Amino acid sequence: MDFHNNEVLPQERQQRIHALLKANGRVVASDLAVRFGVSEDSIRRDLREMASKGMCRKVYGGALLPTAHFDALSQRMQRHDGERSVLARHAASLLQAGQTVLLDAGSTNVEIAQALRGVPITVVTNAPTVAAVLCDDPVAEVVMIGGRVDRASGGAIGGSAQRQLADLQVDVCIPGICALDPETGVWGNSAEEAAFKQAMIQASGVTIIVAGAGKLGTRATYRIGTLAQVDHLVVAADLSAELREQFMAGQMQLHLVPVDAA
Incomplete structure (x- = not known):
């Protein structure tokens, strides 16, 4: 109009x-x-x-759109988020038994870990919260990436963590992100965090990005990668027509997940 x-x-x-x-x-x-x-x-x-x-x-x-503001991980986990839960379950459904998955820190990835309980899968993670969800699962194997734990994200980042990733080659990675722009790609809020996520992508055969509505069409400070490096993008089905068209123009598979009943 x-x-x-x-x-x-x-x-x-x-x-x-x-x-x-x-x-x-x-x-x-x-x-x-x-x-x-x-x-x-x-x-x-x-x-x-x-x-x-x-x-x-x-x-x-x-x-x-302004860059989304993120509270500490502990605060985010205390809040029920129906969209986050539905997107996390869909992302978990894309993984297969027997795979090795790099699962980053973040509230969405904690819920992905919960959805993976009972699945015979190897999860390599830099997040103590993710490891805690799966460490007592009888069929899952958990491998920890160590280093300095970032208070904001709840995951280990920095040189030590990146060097451990350099010695890995896994099937899939699911990096947490702060912003996703159809023109410029995937973004994070700190240089160390972005570098760790870049290393995750380099160590993986397939990259899955899960993004809530508040992250779409936004940019942050440090770029993690381009959309060409993303194989699967999991978002809510009520995505605007323009963003849908822009995301579908790439080579990645766009997963539009209904969240109305969440």
Whole structure:
């Protein structure tokens, strides 16, 4: 829908821009100027104001959704998240008995580990919380990656952990991520964390990414990899049409999982 009405108040225009941003994951300043019948300078002012309020993340030529904020792992695990649970179970269903899987830290991956109980599988993990879920399982084998445990993610990262990954070659990896942008790829919030996840991908034959709605169409600070390095992307089925089209344009397999009943 076009809004060729330059008499629309800036606050109302910003709310409409925000709605477009939530639906599509990104907006382009030149397109918005045409849509609203105003100058690009007016749109850029709108985007600056919106960024100052945390409504968007301004980038060259437009804006993206703001990078999702993540509480400590212990806090995230205490909150019920139906979407996270459903996506985790679907991701676990993609794994096969007898495989060796690199399972990163994170609340989603803890739920993937729970879904893997009873499956004869080898899980290599840098996360004490993931290992705790499976260490007493009679058919699963758990291998720990050691090193300094990052308080934010709950997983071991740094040089020691990366060197251990360098000596591995596994079937599948499921790295935790902070943001996923269809143009620029997969993102993390710290350099050490991103480097560890890059090493995970290098050590694996297949990469699975599980991303909740808050991570889609966003970027963080440190890039982990491109979408070309992702083999399976697991997201909720109510993905916007634009993001769906962009993700389907790549070579990866897109899994659209219904979460309404979660």
